[in-house]
Amino acid sequence: MAVTTDRAALNEWIACGWPEKVVPGGKYRTVLLGQEIEVRRTGVSSFEVFECDGHGELSRSLPVQAKYCCIFTTLGEPIRPLPKIPEFDEADRRITGCGSVGVHTSPFRIIENFLDMAHFSFVHTDILGAPERTEVLAYKTEHRKDVDEIWAIDCQFYQPAASKASKGGQMTHYAYRVMSPFSVMLYKNVFDDPTRNDAICLFVQPIDETECLAYMPLAIVDRESALTSIIDFQQTIFAQDRVILENQRPALLPLDPTIELPTRADASSIAFRRWLKAKNFQFGVYEKKAA
Amino acid sequence: MAERPDRWIGVALDRQIKPGSSNPAIVGGNAIAVWRAEKGPANVWEDRCPHRGMRLSFGFVRDGMLRCIYHGWGYELGGHCASIPAHPDLAPPKTICANVYRSEERYGIIWTNLSESPNAPLPDAGPDQGWQSIRSVYVARQVAAVKGGLASFDWGGGRVEEIGEGAALVNAGGLSLLIAIQPVDESKTGLHVVAKGEGAKDAKARLAWASRLERLRGSIEAQS
Numbered sequence: 411m412a413v414t415t416d417r418a419a420l421n422e423w424i425a426c427g428w429p430e431k432v433v434p435g436g437k438y439r440t441v442l443l444g445q446e447i448e449v450r451r452t453g454v455s456s457f458e459v460f461e462c463d464g465h466g467e468l469s470r471s472l473p474v475q476a477k478y479c480c481i482f483t484t485l486g487e488p489i490r491p492l493p494k495i496p497e498f499d500e501a502d503r504r505i506t507g508c509g510s511v512g513v514h515t516s517p518f519r520i521i522e523n524f525l526d527m528a529h530f531s532f533v534h535t536d537i538l539g540a541p542e543r544t545e546v547l548a549y550k551t552e553h554r555k556d557v558d559e560i561w562a563i564d565c566q567f568y569q570p571a572a573s574k575a576s577k578g579g580q581m582t583h584y585a586y587r588v589m590s591p592f593s594v595m596l597y598k599n600v601f602d603d604p605t606r607n608d609a610i611c612l613f614v615q616p617i618d619e620t621e622c623l624a625y626m627p628l629a630i631v632d633r634e635s636a637l638t639s640i641i642d643f644q645q646t647i648f649a650q651d652r653v654i655l656e657n658q659r660p661a662l663l664p665l666d667p668t669i670e671l672p673t674r675a676d677a678s679s680i681a682f683r684r685w686l687k688a689k690n691f692q693f694g695v696y697e698k699k700a701a
Numbered sequence: 702m703a704e705r706p707d708r709w710i711g712v713a714l715d716r717q718i719k720p721g722s723s724n725p726a727i728v729g730g731n732a733i734a735v736w737r738a739e740k741g742p743a744n745v746w747e748d749r750c751p752h753r754g755m756r757l758s759f760g761f762v763r764d765g766m767l768r769c770i771y772h773g774w775g776y777e778l779g780g781h782c783a784s785i786p787a788h789p790d791l792a793p794p795k796t797i798c799a800n801v802y803r804s805e806e807r808y809g810i811i812w813t814n815l816s817e818s819p820n821a822p823l824p825d826a827g828p829d830q831g832w833q834s835i836r837s838v839y840v841a842r843q844v845a846a847v848k849g850g851l852a853s854f855d856w857g858g859g860r861v862e863e864i865g866e867g868a869a870l871v872n873a874g875g876l877s878l879l880i881a882i883q884p885v886d887e888s889k890t891g892l893h894v895v896a897k898g899e900g901a902k903d904a905k906a907r908l909a910w911a912s913r914l915e916r917l918r919g920s921i922e923a924q925s
Contacts, residue, residue, distance in 0.1 A: 526772075527787075528786070654770070657756045658755050658771075673785055679753075
């Protein structure tokens with residue numbers, strides 16, 4: 411496994427674990443973009459990250475930040491800070507990391523699936539979508555150039571059980587936010603409280619081009635449900651997605667729109683692929699071989 | 702890119718592809734979906750939905766269409782997309798089409814030809830009628846080794862003749878065995894076997910042949 415040379419990938423902050431994965435004083439090794447790293451927990455909330463050389467010895471020290479239930483590092487020179495997600499600072503929210511799930515596919519397939527509403531009725535049947543209500547109504551996508559984020563707004567979809575707190579079906583309103591090529595989140599309205607939104611993040615750690623770890627931190631409004639059942643709900647959803655994600659071909663994401671044909675419901679996917687193409691991403695991307 | 706020569710390759714026995722089901726197979730490194738509507742012949746398509754690349758062998762059959770499990774896009778016989786559930790009122794553009802391969806059912810075996818311009822004839826094992834399915838076996842060896850194994854195996858006095866590149870016929874007394882040879886990948890070959898003639902209608906005799914095929918697999922895999 412070679413370390414990627416793609417600067418676009420190297421220059422991003424990327425999740426590489428969650429704090430509870432390691433006790434204070436402990437350490438673990440993992441891989442990021444083909445590069446082995448060692449993460450050390452030096453105190454309750456202080457961490458160090460090092461590159462490992464070809465012989466497993468520690469070499470360069472890397473920047474590190476612990477935020478949003480994850481540990482982030484970068485192998486390059488970050489072109490942007492970590493995103494601001496103020497919901498994680500609201501006192502009455504349930505904040506949890508949900509651990510990590512291994513997925514054998516491109517990081518961008520995972521991000522794109524997270525942005526997709528059209529699969530709810532088929533993959534998350536009777537939970538996030540109903541078999542008889544499959545329509546994806548028109549929504550807007552935006553490239554917010556000031557923060558270089560892709561947004562999909564005014565999204566809505568009928569959901570039989572939108573969250574653990576749901577007591578019946580509802581028209582759920584969504585906003586999606588792609589904060590970097592490896593991180594995405596959504597806001598969805600809380601059951602019975604249209605003034606507040608649950609915040610659900612998905613941070614992807616690309617081990618290599620087609621092997622990832624996915625982290626799903628939540629900051630949600632739900633006074634009643636046990637934290638374990640909130641986590642169970644998210645993990646059930648993700649397990650359903652994983653079956654899809656590991657059976658898409660090619661595993662690498664095609665950016666050429668003639669290879670995979672989109673429809674209107676795929677507006678967010680189209681915007682995401684264009685954005686990756688404009689960044690000249692090579693890592694995790696499918697290149698059609700010349701005939 | 703896996704090769705797709707102009708050749709008919711057996712991929713399953715008829716009875717293995719149930720009405721209203723979609724099933725995965727691999728032919729020479731190419732992933733295919735073998736599916737059958739509620740009635741009618743089996744279809745062989747590339748195992749990839751043109752929308753987001755999901756394997757169509759995970760799909761489900763409804764109203765004569767193969768639907769992708771990911772977003773429910775429905776494809777008619779012939780491959781055209783006729784239904785996009787995210788937009789129930791939209792007539793899907795004609796350009797959205799699954800990649801359909803030629804397929805035939807003959808001798809109780811489903812055959813496909815993945816070539817873009819298929820001209821080769823099906824292997825000729827005589828009349829179509831009267832063949833009984835025995836079983837499929839998958840051998841962890843490439844085709845050349847398996848063909849060698851077929852030639853040297855003890856067929857109880859029967860002799861083996863190849864009919865074209867993709868099949869072999871064994872004549873054992875009054876019984877004929879037709880063996881379709883499916884190259885799966887570099888390390889695996891499928892054999893789909895049907896029989897006719899003396900004893901082929903007898904369930905016990907068919908079971909005995911199925912056991913013999915198990916021994917065939919063992920004998921080929923025992924060779925290094």
